Amino acid sequence: MFNAQLESDAGMMSAVLIPFLSSERMKSALSAKNRNLLLEYGKPLFEQLRSEHNITHLYFTGPDRINILRVHNPEMFGDTISRFTILEAEKTKRISYGIELGRMGTFTLRVVVPCYEKDQLIGYVELGEEIDHLVQKLSKILNVDAYLAIEKKFIDRKEWESAMAILGRQANWSQFPTAVIVSRNQKYFPEELAYYIPEEHHVRGVVEISLEKDGRYYRSRFMHLENVSGQEVGEMIIVYDVTEMLSSGKYYTFAVALIYLTVGGLLFFLFYGYLARVERTLTTAQAELIEWNKTLEEKIEEKTKELNESHEKAIQSSKMSAIGQLAGGVAHDFNNMLSVINGYSEMLLREIVPSDPKYAHIKEINKAGERSADLTRQLLAFARKQPIAPKVLDLNDTVAGMLKMLQRLIGENSELILKPAANLWKIKMDPSQLDQILTNLLVNARDAISGAGKIAIETGKEELAEAFCKTHPDSLPGKYVVLSVSDNGCGMSKETIEHIFEPFFTTKAVGEGTGLGLATVFGIVKQNNGFIDVYSEPGKGTTYKIYLPRHESENVVKDEILDKPEIITGTETVLLVEDEKSLLQFAKALLERMGYTVLTANNPTQAIKIAGEYKGDIHLLMTDVIMPEMSGRDLKEKINEIRSDIKYLFMSGYTADIMSHNGVIDEGINFLQKPFTAEELSVKLREVLYLVEGKHADPLE
Secondary structure (H helix, E strand, O other), X not given: OHHHHHHHHHHHHHHXXXXXXXXXXXXXXXXXXXXXXXXXXXXXXXXHHHHHHOOOEEEEEOOOOEEEEEOOOOOOOOOEOOOHHHHHHHHHOOOEEEEEEOOOOOEEEEEEEEEEEOOEEEEEEEEEEEOHHHHHHHHHHHOOEEEEEEEHHHXXXXXXXXXXXXXXXXOOOOOOOOEEEEEEOOOOOOHHHHHHOOHHHOOOEEEEEEEEEOOEEEEEEEEEEEOOXXXXXXEEEEEEEOHHHHHHHHHHHHHHHHHHHHHOOOOHHHHHHHHHHHHHHHHHHHHHHHHHHHHHHHHHHHHHXXXXXXHHHHHHHHHHHHHHHHHHHHHHHHHHXXXXXXXXXXXXXXXXXXXXXXXHHHHHHHHHHHHHHHHHHHHHHHOOOOOOOOEEEOHHHHHHXXXXXXXXXXXXXEEEXXXXXXXXXXXXXXXXXXXXXXXXXXXXXXXXXXOOEEEEEEEEEEEEOHHHHHHOOOOOOEEEEEEXXXXXXXXXXHHHHOOOOOOOOOOOOOOOOOOOHHHHHHHHHHHOOXXXXXXXXXXXXXXXXXXXXXXXXXXXXXXXXXXXXXXOOOOOEEEEXXXXXXXXXXXXXXXXXXXXXXXXXOOHHHHHHHHHHOOOOOOEEEEEOOOOOOOHHHHHHHHHHHOOOOEEEEEEOOOHHHHHHOOOOOOOOOEEEOOOOHHHHHHHHHHHHHHHHOOOOOOOO
């Protein structure tokens, strides 16, 4: 159980550090070894983790392992870190973690993450957690007394005594000849256990020692403590109360004594009969004690198994969350590049006639850009950052309307069967997301079938109770509509199932799949507050059961067909701010072709200067949201001080909902997501400038 808690905490710390390291500002500060900026970025995270998760250390260290900053102790820096965990991270170029014994005799769980910028190591970030609070937590959960004893040869006396004084713990260096107690949840230490403290008397397992204090009886268990390199450095001693287990045996012993004193002399000829009866009673009581002890151990083993399973699921959840953060960041950066590629190709297609030999080549570039945009949408779906327009749907009607398309998708070799449930509840979700779910699941089913086969789509409804949710940690009690997709294909092993929802994981040959299909399904279902169950065995096919929350309203919303927008021109002056130079040049050219006067700035400082010095009117500020010097929101506030009547339009590779969720921009602001088309930009500009003019209709229409 102790090891399971350590693994769980290490997974939590890894999941926190990975998205933290994705910040370009943080990477820039670490690469420049800027202690002030690192303290500014790291201190809020450290304070939050210290209050919520008992984190005690946060290090920023250079690629040469020379410490740049200890956030928990800023005055101490410049020393070379040579602990096992950072050496392992340096060697493997991966996350390293484990418990290590410090010079002051404190055990610390450390997680070290190497940080790279374009494949170049720029440093390490390390979180540390003293494990004393884990010992205290373990003691409370199991209702036991716990002690940590460390061999003196591994620690310095003066530093240890100083550390214990700072932590407010007892420090008795002379109590034992070769070891010291560094953590305890009781003020006293049983003298009967002192014999086992020296290294030459170490034991493993249960030690049957009769300990008595205040009329209570105890047993003890010893566990070797090893650091991350496998070196034994001390012992954990667990002492637990067995008074209740022994009480019934004492009762019968007392009964024997009473009977013996009362009738021993008078009924001598019955002595052996009474003695035999008492002996049988004692034997029964002893057997009961053994059985109780066995039951207790079984319960502890069962509880430990449950905790291990919960730990594994927590690690998987943390890993998927961290991968989601990474996927969202990749999609953001990719969208910036696609804005340039798609924008210029669309511009060229409008300037040349289809008969031009270059037209077909440019068209292919544009198609490739659109396919790449689809890929980023799948990444955003997995990261649960996909923009959605949910509607109330009848699942039976929606799936039935897709059957012809789905049959063409899987081909003629496989039979597609729909089994709709009667009186099905309604759901609320984006119809395009339901299309993505079924398309990806049926493609997977098709590829799993060799030759002819069957694929079944079923609908149903279930009301989940607490008992079900205990065995399915991702679920919550309530009413759900269930969408099942089953096939009689090759099936999967348990090991494969554990990875199928990870982005880019695939069992297909190279070039036959992106590994994003099931990751997209996972992200969409999570975004709609549902969960997925997978049932599969090798050679026995696969069933995916998707649980979506019931929507109480029974009114199904019909889709409206909207006309494709056209490019609308304008004559106003736009201040364009974008730190990506290629995107700045493209957006400037696009705006000028629409008739606008464009002032460009590559950074916020330049934009503020232009806003102050330009003599004419500036009608609109069009700015990226995330920039090195300051955010787009901060830039808007600065320029509002100079030009109070200016309007604004934010743009970003992230979606508006995730930006507002993280507090980067306010909900409901003027926002355009990259990559955008000329039509989308022109319509959005007129919407914003319509508000500038304060009229009920756009004067250009």
